[in-house]
Amino acid sequence: MKRYEKFADEIAELIHTGVLAAGAKLPSVRHASRTYGVSPSTVFQAYYLLEDRGLIQARARSGYYVREQGPLPMPEPGPPSAQATEVGVSELVFSVLGSLKDPHTVPFGSAFPSPDLFPLPRLARSMAHALRHLSPHEVIADMTAGNADLRRQIALRYMVHGVMLPLEELVITNGALEALNLALQCVTQPGDLVAIESPTFYACLQVLERLQLKAVEIPVHPRTGIDLDQLAERLERMPIRACWFMSSLQNPLGASLDDDKKRALCQLLKRHQVPLIEDDVYAELYYGNQPPRPVKSFDDEGLVLHCSSFSKCLAPGYRVGWVAAGRYAERIAKLKLMTTLSPSVPAQAAIADYLQHGGYDRHLRRLRHALETQQGAMLASAARHFPAGTRVTQPTGGYFLWFEFPEQVDALVLFKLALAQGISLAPGPIFSASQGFGHCARLNHGHPWSAAHERAMDVLGRILHSF
Amino acid sequence: MKRYEKFADEIAELIHTGVLAAGAKLPSVRHASRTYGVSPSTVFQAYYLLEDRGLIQARARSGYYVREQGPLPMPEPGPPSAQATEVGVSELVFSVLGSLKDPHTVPFGSAFPSPDLFPLPRLARSMAHALRHLSPHEVIADMTAGNADLRRQIALRYMVHGVMLPLEELVITNGALEALNLALQCVTQPGDLVAIESPTFYACLQVLERLQLKAVEIPVHPRTGIDLDQLAERLERMPIRACWFMSSLQNPLGASLDDDKKRALCQLLKRHQVPLIEDDVYAELYYGNQPPRPVKSFDDEGLVLHCSSFSKCLAPGYRVGWVAAGRYAERIAKLKLMTTLSPSVPAQAAIADYLQHGGYDRHLRRLRHALETQQGAMLASAARHFPAGTRVTQPTGGYFLWFEFPEQVDALVLFKLALAQGISLAPGPIFSASQGFGHCARLNHGHPWSAAHERAMDVLGRILHSF
Numbered sequence: 037m038k039r040y041e042k043f044a045d046e047i048a049e050l051i052h053t054g055v056l057a058a059g060a061k062l063p064s065v066r067h068a069s070r071t072y073g074v075s076p077s078t079v080f081q082a083y084y085l086l087e088d089r090g091l092i093q094a095r096a097r098s099g100y101y102v103r104e105q106g107p108l109p110m111p112e113p114g115p116p117s118a119q120a121t122e123v124g125v126s127e128l129v130f131s132v133l134g135s136l137k138d139p140h141t142v143p144f145g146s147a148f149p150s151p152d153l154f155p156l157p158r159l160a161r162s163m164a165h166a167l168r169h170l171s172p173h174e175v176i177a178d179m180t181a182g183n184a185d186l187r188r189q190i191a192l193r194y195m196v197h198g199v200m201l202p203l204e205e206l207v208i209t210n211g212a213l214e215a216l217n218l219a220l221q222c223v224t225q226p227g228d229l230v231a232i233e234s235p236t237f238y239a240c241l242q243v244l245e246r247l248q249l250k251a252v253e254i255p256v257h258p259r260t261g262i263d264l265d266q267l268a269e270r271l272e273r274m275p276i277r278a279c280w281f282m283s284s285l286q287n288p289l290g291a292s293l294d295d296d297k298k299r300a301l302c303q304l305l306k307r308h309q310v311p312l313i314e315d316d317v318y319a320e321l322y323y324g325n326q327p328p329r330p331v332k333s334f335d336d337e338g339l340v341l342h343c344s345s346f347s348k349c350l351a352p353g354y355r356v357g358w359v360a361a362g363r364y365a366e367r368i369a370k371l372k373l374m375t376t377l378s379p380s381v382p383a384q385a386a387i388a389d390y391l392q393h394g395g396y397d398r399h400l401r402r403l404r405h406a407l408e409t410q411q412g413a414m415l416a417s418a419a420r421h422f423p424a425g426t427r428v429t430q431p432t433g434g435y436f437l438w439f440e441f442p443e444q445v446d447a448l449v450l451f452k453l454a455l456a457q458g459i460s461l462a463p464g465p466i467f468s469a470s471q472g473f474g475h476c477a478r479l480n481h482g483h484p485w486s487a488a489h490e491r492a493m494d495v496l497g498r499i500l501h502s503f
Numbered sequence: 504m505k506r507y508e509k510f511a512d513e514i515a516e517l518i519h520t521g522v523l524a525a526g527a528k529l530p531s532v533r534h535a536s537r538t539y540g541v542s543p544s545t546v547f548q549a550y551y552l553l554e555d556r557g558l559i560q561a562r563a564r565s566g567y568y569v570r571e572q573g574p575l576p577m578p579e580p581g582p583p584s585a586q587a588t589e590v591g592v593s594e595l596v597f598s599v600l601g602s603l604k605d606p607h608t609v610p611f612g613s614a615f616p617s618p619d620l621f622p623l624p625r626l627a628r629s630m631a632h633a634l635r636h637l638s639p640h641e642v643i644a645d646m647t648a649g650n651a652d653l654r655r656q657i658a659l660r661y662m663v664h665g666v667m668l669p670l671e672e673l674v675i676t677n678g679a680l681e682a683l684n685l686a687l688q689c690v691t692q693p694g695d696l697v698a699i700e701s702p703t704f705y706a707c708l709q710v711l712e713r714l715q716l717k718a719v720e721i722p723v724h725p726r727t728g729i730d731l732d733q734l735a736e737r738l739e740r741m742p743i744r745a746c747w748f749m750s751s752l753q754n755p756l757g758a759s760l761d762d763d764k765k766r767a768l769c770q771l772l773k774r775h776q777v778p779l780i781e782d783d784v785y786a787e788l789y790y791g792n793q794p795p796r797p798v799k800s801f802d803d804e805g806l807v808l809h810c811s812s813f814s815k816c817l818a819p820g821y822r823v824g825w826v827a828a829g830r831y832a833e834r835i836a837k838l839k840l841m842t843t844l845s846p847s848v849p850a851q852a853a854i855a856d857y858l859q860h861g862g863y864d865r866h867l868r869r870l871r872h873a874l875e876t877q878q879g880a881m882l883a884s885a886a887r888h889f890p891a892g893t894r895v896t897q898p899t900g901g902y903f904l905w906f907e908f909p910e911q912v913d914a915l916v917l918f919k920l921a922l923a924q925g926i927s928l929a930p931g932p933i934f935s936a937s938q939g940f941g942h943c944a945r946l947n948h949g950h951p952w953s954a955a956h957e958r959a960m961d962v963l964g965r966i967l968h969s970f
Contacts, residue, residue, distance in 0.1 A: 130837055137647065139640055151639030160634035163849060167627035172618030173606055175820035180604065210677055210843040217842050226693065242841045353642035353848030370597055374709045375684050376677040380847030381820030382630060 040081035043074055047082065048409060051091050051102055062092060062100040088490050091416050103416065111258050111427040111440035111476070120229050120250040120274065121469040129238045129466045135455050142492040145451075145460030148352050149435050149482025153406055155399050159351055159390055166385035178385070179378035182208035186388035190358060193391075198333045205338075205365045207372060208358050210379045212317045212345035215359035217243055218371045219313045219341040220278065222364050224249055228277040231270060233262055235438075235467035235476070237287045237315065240280055244469070251469035252276055256286055258429045258438065261293040264300055271308045278311050284328035285318035288438045288467050288478040290431020292328050302334040311364065314342045317357075320349040320400055322433035323408045338362030346387055349400060354383040406484070407435045413485035414493070421497030435482035445475045445503045453499045459492045507548035510541055512876055514549060518558050518569055529559060529567040555957050558883050570883065578894040578907035578943070580724040587696050587717040587741065588936040596705045596933045602922050609959040612918075612927030615819050616902050616949025620873055622866050626818055626857055633852035645852070646845035649675035652855035657825055660858075665800045672805075672832045674839060675825050677846045679784045679812035682826035684710055685838045686780045686808040687745065689831050691716055695744040698737060700729055702905075702934035702943070704754045704782065707747055711936070718936035719743055723753060725896045725905065728760040731767055738775045745778050751795035752785035755905045755934050755945040757898020759795050769801040778831065781809045784824075787816040787867055789900040790875045805829030813854055816867060821850040873951070874902045880952035881960070888964030902949035912942045912970045920966045926959045 037045075050056045062068070062083065069076040083100050086092045092100045136146055170178075178184075187206050194201040209215040216239070224230060226248040232240055234253035244251055252270055255263050262281055270276060283301070284292045293301065305312050314331050322328055332342035341364055345357030356379055361368045372378075390396065411430075414437055418428055425442040441447070447463035454461055462480075464473025483489070504512075517523040529535070529550065536543040550567050553559045559567045603613055637645075645651075654673050661668040676682040683706070691697065693715040699707055701720035711718055719737055722730050729748055737743060750768070751759045760768065772779050781798050789795055799809035808831055812824030823846055828835045839845075857863065878897075881904055885895055892909040908914070914930035921928055929947075931940025950956070 126837070126841070130840070133647070133840070137644070139644065146643075148643055151642050154639070154642075156634075156637075156639055156642065160631070163634060164627070164631045167623075167630060170623075172621070172623055175618050175621075175623065176613075176615055177604070177606065179820055179822075180600070210846070213841075214843045239841065246838070246841055353646055353845070355646075355843070355845055355847045370593070371713070373597070373600070374593070374680075374706070374713055376681045376822070376843060378820070378822055379677070380822045380850040382850055382853070383847040386849070 039074065040078045040085065043072065043078055044082035044085040045409060047086055048091055048412060051412075056102050058102050060102045062102070064099055088487055091413070103420075109427045110429060111438065120252050123241050123245040123249070123251050123469045125238065125241045125466060125469065125471070126245050129242060132451065132462060132466055135460050140458060141455070142459045142488060143483060144479040144492065145462045146480045146482065148348065149403075149407065149480075150484060151352060152484070153403055153482070154350060154352065155394065158394050159354075159386060162389035162394055163382060163386035165393075166389040167382055170381070170385050175381050178381045180373065182206070182378070183381065183384035183388050185392070186356070186384045189388055189391040194360065197327060197329060199330065199360070201360050205360050205362060206358055207361055207365060207369050208356065208379055208384060209372065210357065210376055211347050211355045212315065212343045212357040213239060214372070214376065215343035215345070215357050216240070216280070216313060216315055218368050218375075219343060219359055219361065219364070220244075220249070220280065221247060222361075222367050222371060223278045223311045223313075223341075225277075229274055231267060231276050231279040232469070233281055233286060234469070235288055235464065235473050236469075237282065238466045240315070241466075241469055253469055256289050256291055258289050258291055261286060261291040261297065262301075264297060264304065267301075268304055271304060271310065276308075276310060278313060279305070280313040280315065281331075282315045282318070283331045284316060285321060285431060285434045287318065287434075288436055288462070290429050290434055290436060290438065292432065293331075295329055298329065298331045299334045301331055302340075305335075305339050306337055309339070311362075312340045314340050316342055316344045317348050318434045319344065321404060321407060321435065323404055324432060328433075332360060335362065338364075341368075349403065350390070350396065351383075351387055354387060355379055356383050356387050404433070407433075407482065410435070410481040410483070410485050411437070414479065414481040414489075417490055417493040421493045423497070423500050426500070435480055437479050437481060439477050439479060441475045441477070441500055442503070443475055445500060447474055447477050450477065450496075450499060450503075454496060457495050457499075459495060461496070506541065507545045507552065510539065510545055511549035511552045514553055515558055515876055515879060518879075523569050525569050527569045529569070531566055555954055558879070570887075576894045577896060578725050578905065580722045580730065587719050590708050590712040590716070590718050590936045592705065592708045592933060592936065592938070593712050596709060599918065599929060599933055602927050607925060608922070609926045609955060610950060611946040611959065612929045613947045613949065615815065616870075616874065616947075617951060618819060619951070620870055620949070621817060621819065622861065625861050626821075626853060629856040629861055630849060630853035632860075633856040634849055637848070637852050642848050645848045647840065649673070649845070650848065650851035650855050652859070653823070653851045656855055656858040661827065664794060664796060666797065666827070668827050672827050672829060673825055674828055674832060674836050675823065675846055675851060676839065677824065677843055678814050678822045679782065679810045679824040680706060681839070681843065682810035682812070682824050683707070683747070683780060683782055685835050685842075686810060686826055686828065686831070687711075687716070687747065688714060689828075689834050689838055690745045690778045690780075690808075696741055698734060698743050698746040699936070700748055700753060701936070702755055702931065702940050703747075703936075704749065705933045707782070708933075708936055720936055723756050723758055725756050725758055728753060728758040728764065729768075731764060731771065734768075735771055738771060738777065743775075743777055745780060746772070747780040747782065748798075749782045749785070750798045751783060752788060752898060752901045754785065754901075755903050755929070757896050757901055757903060757905065759899065760798075762796055765796065765798045766801045768798055769807070772802075772806050773804055776806070778829075779807045781807050783809055783811045784815050785901045786811065788871060788874060788902070790871055791899060795900075799827060802829065805831075808835075816870065817857070817863065818850075818854055821854060822846055823850050823854050871900070874900075874949060877902070877948040877950070877952050878904070881946065881948040881956075884957055884960040888960045890964070890967050893967070902947055904946050904948060906944050906946060908942045908944070908967060909970070910942055912967060914941055914944050917944065917963075917966060921963055924962050924966075926962060928963070
């Protein structure tokens with residue numbers, strides 16, 4: 037990171053934390069140069085960058101000020117849907133995912149943070165170390181049981197979050213996606229009803245479609261998460277066989293249930309003896325000091341199948357995830373043996389070594405800081421470029437913002453027009469079994485903010501104004 | 504390899520190729536020592552090893568002779584089954600697979616060759632090299648498309664075998680097992696009929712069971728492979744939606760179709776427009792000079808989904824396989840994106856690097872030689888220890904022998920008694936949808952032959968005699 041970028045980040049932090057309030061005047065270039073012991077050109081470049089990010093603005097003959105423009109308002113939760121829905125959204129999702137292959141596209145539609153944010157060289161060292169110490173016998177044996185060190189390290193992290201996890205409950209998988217697939221397959225039969233969130237992660241819709249399951253959509257409040265009253269009512273009225281929820285930093289809204297609601301959700305599951313597939317892949321990406329607790333930590337009946345992975349916070353492409361599967365662990369292990377046998381043994385061993393020796397928590401702190409800073413940059417940029425009437429979430433973690441545009445905006449048209457200008461985004465309808473959220477979109481801020489991103493927001497703003 | 508082991512292998516080769524015929528006298532220790540320029544103790548140790556492997560026998564005050572005992576006869580092909588069968592063999596398979604976890608068991612029941620036969624340290628170097636050169640962007644991009652170098656290297660190997668493979672046909676998977684799962688899922692609906700071999704690879708039965716498909720079993724001749732007349736008759740008479748066959752070095756029999764039969768099979772598929780899932784994971788393990796051609800090489804309609812992997816011939820535990828999926832490639836790629844997203848990117852990159860720089864063909868020649876030698880050792884040992892009336896296959900590749908014991912032998916009882924003595928084996932019924940082959944078993948000779956193996960064959964022989 038260049039000196040001026042570092043300096044800009046420090047100022048940005050002061051703005052985000054409110055030390056420099058909206059409307060406050062920034063020190064002059066000469067004054068800042070003297071005070072902070074940096075060259076005037078460093079200050080100038082930093083201010084220019086901050087202006088580019090929309091955090092400050094120049095006033096003629098007066099200097100730089102923190103921008104007055106307030107944040108965009110939060111979106112409202114969507115309306116409930118009355119009945120179960122057949123899912124048929126896969127083709128739309130594939131056409132969106134296909135748009136992400138071009139490396140020159142501004143990746144606001146991506147599902148991953150920038151790979152530059154991950155300690156890939158350090159992981160490569162862990163890989164080399166692990167392969168030197170892996171016996172030939174383990175290369176075969178780890179395929180069925182999973183790497184023993186990795187299982188222990190994962191169980192240790194659960195302990196820190198208040199979950200005492202017996203190792204037998206843990207099934208290592210090809211990323212969280214395989215964990216979620218196996219979990220749902222394990223607890224349902226074709227034709228069954230499954231309660232999901234609305235909006236929800238599109239892969240959830242694809243899995244339901246593939247397994248011929250019907251979706252019962254439960255609305256998610258942008259800040260407080262899933263509507264438990266509605267869930268309770270549906271569980272009474274309909275033969276729901278499983279729930280699939282993200283209780284912390286939900287994708288795409290970023291909402292988290294508080295601990296009371298997580299406890300209440302557990303009670304509901306228990307009363308109806310319905311398993312919960314808890315997709316918790318963003319839990320490590322919280323911004324505050326307090327990691328969110330999983331619903332799993334309130335479960336004393338083995339009803340929660342807690343799925344996660346290292347793909348979003350450490351090692352994309354290694355494809356190592358897991359499910360802590362409660363009472364379903366043995367069946368899931370067997371399903372895995374029948375379908376993919378095992379995740380890559382070297383990848384498991386490398387991550388196990390990294391967790392022991394690589395400085396995972398230090399990396400996570402840096403990553404969370406970067407994502408939070410980038411969130412601020414995107415929010416500020418959106419406030420500057422997007423039309424009045426736009427609403428946006430402000431999650432306390434992760435790297436997604438969910439935008440609700442004015443009613444007349446068609447997100448699928450927006451998607452196509454943006455793509456033609458080299459900008460990807462995830463249009464609202466791919467997050468809905470009933471093709472709702474037609475004027476919404478999810479934007480990824482997982483990449484270091486740059487002039488290209490700022491320009492892309494400007495272009496999006498112009499397209500939005502044209503509707 | 505020690506000097507005496509090398510010398511023993513040379514003698515064994517002379518015996519296997521018939522240069523030293525049954526009953527021939529071996530040169531005396533002193534004579535051999537002088538002729539071959541090795542120490543008398545090397546000769547003595549080599550002869551002792553060959554005696555232990557059952558290839559030669561000592562006659563009191565006379566010296567060593569090539570054993571007179573002829574090979575066991577070949578088994579007969581099984582009877583045809585008249586109708587489609589619901590499959591329910593999974594639990595039995597799991598109890599057998601579970602028995603393999605103990606590293607102290609003599610692994611005759613294993614599905615893998617000894618991991619000591621693989622160039623794991625060389626692969627680790629390829630991994631280190633690949634990770635140094637993999638860009639962060641590729642770590643993300645390779646998840647959807649697969650590693651570009653690996654795809655090219657695989658396509659090159661197809662070219663050598665006479666198949667011009669467009670890269671778009673190739674989907675990289677988590678081992679062949681995922682390829683087979685996706686392939687079958689892609690071309691069938693629950694309740695459909697699928698033609699499979701009898702006996703067949705047990706994972707095939709598990710996949711059918713999981714997808715609620717019905718098996719139409721076609722008998723396999725131990726030497727010439729699947730009975731095409733019966734297949735033709737079934738295709739006429741029944742609404743078979745897919746075939747799943749191993750056309751070369753079939754598991755468990757080791758049979759291969761000749762090129763004429765492969766061509767005829769292709770014609771049959773074409774006439775009925777039925778896709779073939781061709782499981783070809785043992786093709787690289789042929790013993791002669793001529794690699795077997797895949798049925799895929801005769802297919803001009805894109806009806807063959809050719810599945811293979813590096814797990815049996817290079818890198819167990821890396822979990823890198825593929826399917827060359829013909830006209831089904833796009834659907835399979837999508838199914839993969841929905842279920843596991845991608846195999847491990849580092850594992851793909853490591854294997855790509857090894858294929859370019861590691862000396863794959865040299866390794867394969869050594870591996871084939873080791874497996875052929877070990878086959879000879881197991882055949883000789885079986886001839887010495889197993890009861891009269893035992894029949895056995897003599898495949899021209901791979902690392903499995905299929906034994907047909909006298910009628911009164913119950914393979915499941917044999918399995919349990921052997922396991923109690925620390926010996927695993929794969930009992931016949933796990934290879935059959937209709938629980939046939941009750942007096943058969945598959946034995947793995949993929950591990951360097953040792954005194955412990957010889958003792959285990961002795962123990963198995965005693966159990967067999969007790970029936």
